[in-house]
Amino acid sequence: MELRQLRYLVTIADVGNLGRAAERLYVSQPALSYALKNLESELGVRRFDRHAGGVTETVAGRDVVAEARRTLLQAARVAAVAERHLRGETGVLRVGFEASGAGELTTRARAEFARRNPGVRVEPKRFDWSEEVTALRDGRVDVAFVWLPADLAGLHAEIVHTEPRVVGLPSGHALARRDGISVLEVNDEPLMWTERAPRAWVDWWAVNPRPDGSAPRWGPTNDNVEEMLEQVAEGTAICFAPHSMARYYARPDLAWVPLTDVEPLKVALAWVDGADNPLVRGFAAVVSELASGEAL
Amino acid sequence: MELRQLRYLVTIADVGNLGRAAERLYVSQPALSYALKNLESELGVRRFDRHAGGVTETVAGRDVVAEARRTLLQAARVAAVAERHLRGETGVLRVGFEASGAGELTTRARAEFARRNPGVRVEPKRFDWSEEVTALRDGRVDVAFVWLPADLAGLHAEIVHTEPRVVGLPSGHALARRDGISVLEVNDEPLMWTERAPRAWVDWWAVNPRPDGSAPRWGPTNDNVEEMLEQVAEGTAICFAPHSMARYYARPDLAWVPLTDVEPLKVALAWVDGADNPLVRGFAAVVSELASGEAL
DNA sequence: AGCGATCATAAATCCTCTTTATGACCTAGA
DNA sequence: TCTAGGTCATAAAGAGGATTTATGATCGCT
The missing domain is CATH 3.40.190.10 (Periplasmic binding protein-like II)
Structure with missing residues (x-):
């Protein structure tokens, strides 16, 4: 299964007709017919009912097309992030958390760090259950408040908060x-x-x-x-x-x-080992200060 | 850019060496070298620094690999949803909402509909801002409480709730x-x-x-x-x-x-026009009953 | 200096994708 | 009922992309 096939699939679904979808995709109609047939073979699910008036989605096709659409959107993000690097956008600290995070500490730390670093954009990034750990590993956030227990392999973690x-x-x-x-x-x-x-x-x-x-x-x-x-x-x-x-x-x-x-729940502030990001180090220092109740 | 290239990219990142990545992917090492070069050309960002010890990710490479990884995960969902259809899993009503939805009506309607339809799994699906409309259109939910205004083209919508x-x-x-x-x-x-x-x-x-x-x-x-x-x-x-x-x-x-x-905010119950889903029709009836204060 | 590991490139080959050509089927209109 | 137009499916041929085999360049270690 390739993105090209998913693009064909989604366009066919949008247009409802192989001939006009082919035009839109700058290929010939048989190319779509073969591509669709191959993909249906590969996934084992018929996606469109064909008839003289064009194609209509099967129930399975509807769901597959929905997931295909999301895949294409996500793939576009690969290009988008490459583009941002080309443009040299920096100065962002993405702070991950789930649900209520570490309570007030989450909010106060971000506010205080932003106050001390006016040129840096400190973005809160909320994740669903335990996903902030995955987000750290795959680079979607720079630092995160992690609800323990969690697999901290490859991460640096410091307990910063405890609550009943x-x-x-x-x-x-x-x-x-x-x-x-x-x-x-x-x-x-x-x-x-x-x-x-x-x-x-x-x-x-x-x-x-x-x-x-x-x-x-x-x-x-x-x-x-x-x-x-x-x-x-x-x-x-x-x-x-x-x-x-x-x-x-x-x-x-x-x-x-x-x-x-x-x-009780323990919350750690975590980041990727060896990340060597001065913003992360600065943020961790602010969290430590606030967690220990030091004067500001 | 194709999924094949993203698979190569992610595997190279995981392994840190073109030769061993090639083994894992069942291709030759020059195949990866060419694929990587082509992708870097296409996206305009160098993803790995190469040296005699293998490859290491650039900063840009790290972010691109993270997005590539997510794309592969999402692509797997295309296959997964196809697989579920093959297995014939049905009897699920996915009810979308954002934030607090339609308040208590959201909760009561799902509970009541589930009570009346014991064989049906009624899943609450929370979306972020206004995304429930997109989710309806691309089939991630069957019915949704939609915060108006919204582009309701192609959807059937009935106002069911108002709040200050x-x-x-x-x-x-x-x-x-x-x-x-x-x-x-x-x-x-x-x-x-x-x-x-x-x-x-x-x-x-x-x-x-x-x-x-x-x-x-x-x-x-x-x-x-x-x-x-x-x-x-x-x-x-x-x-x-x-x-x-x-x-x-x-x-x-x-x-x-x-x-x-x-x-005040108006909330509509919406579904895709012509969806002809008895579960959706039944759920809409329950919502109408509850919204109008009819005796149950 | 030499050897081994690793990546890059060239040229050849294989294989996939697409095209052109055409057939089958369906529907609408005369 | 027949014909024409529209739409999808298939066959065969061709184009081009991906991969292979072969080999070179570079680096690090002994």
Whole structure:
């Protein structure tokens, strides 16, 4: 499968006719016919129904075309980033975080670093579950607040923040008004989890195994905070979260109750080992100052 | 630029040596040498410094490789979605929304529809600014709560929700404790905005032009709620938002004050015209019931 | 100085993609 | 019912791109 084929596919979908798509792509109509046939062979799914009036997408074709479109957009970013390097754009520090990050520390550090470095653009970059680690490794951010545990191979990491954990419940839940809950008190509740993060991260958040040796009762999965909170609010499952999430995402249809017997969340500031980026070093210094409560 | 070249690029980056990368890719070493040279020509950026010990990434190369890696991941999703269709996975309704969506209606509708259709998996899909419209069009969701205004060409849309708007301020702001603010009272404040949404959407949210004919004072841009709120919290700019965002993202370092003289937000339930999906029709019926306050 | 490792280039070969030519099928209009 | 036009599929030929084999240049280490 190549980008050329995906371009053909998307254009055929847009135009609905092989002949006119061929014109738009500056190839002959049989070229598209062969390309489409080859791709359908390769992927095993027929993408278009053909008829005398042109082609129409199959249901499978619709989804494949959607993903093909995204692939072409992403491929354009390869060229775009090359172009930016050609133009010599520098002076940006991209700071990654997920959900509520390291709470106020996240916000204060970026603000303070920006104040001290007026020529530098400090961009907050929010990622979904645990993705900030991947983003560090593949260069989408320069530095990130990482929720531990995480695979820190090849990264430099310093713990900069710790906070207790809470359980998220629908506001009508029987336990919603408690001052504290132990994890075994919600042992039978389905628990929100995600497939997007490493298993170790998921298990840590789920407190798996539980103190009595049992496994959590797994509820539905989700890809981000809002999807998780939507399903907690509607009563489908509960979730475990850092205390800062309770404060940053304080929906009226949710209740947040402290978990009294679980390990608190540790947040590290991390960057790629050997990155030798003065902006990253400066930012880390600011975070250290703020985390230790030094006078500013 | 083709996926084959990106695969070569990423493998060379991983291995650090053309010879061993060639082995891994089942091609000869000169094939990689030529491919790399061609791609560097095409993109105009040198990706690797070559030397007797192998190759090392340039700074530009690092960013290009990161984007190339993402492109290959996304391309794999084309094959994955084709595979899912081959396996016949059906019975999923993907409900898109951004930020706080249509408030409680979003949550209640999905919960009620799931209750009535036990065999159907109703997935909440959160998107960033205005992206739910694009997601409808390219098939990533089946139905979505769309914040208007939006380009609804090719979509069926029904207004299902209306809510007032508020201004987001850092909690120490002079206007933070007001019961209401008119838009001209914050005319001089930098305003958060986004490049990810259509201009009409951005202008509507920014109340551009202002009642006195002036233009907003544009602040920094952002790509999602958290990035926006981080920058408001740190005092960089203010933001305009729907009232549900004040309730769902009630951070302690933010204040939300009603805007007294702006048009409220209207939210439409939308789907692709002619989609003829019984799940979508059923979901729309449930939303209509809930929106009109009918007895369940 | 010599050897081994690594990348670059030339020329030949292979193979893929595309073209030209044409057929099959369908639909609309006369 | 027949014909013409539009659309997609296929065959065969040709063009060109990608890769191979062969080999050279360079560098680092002994």
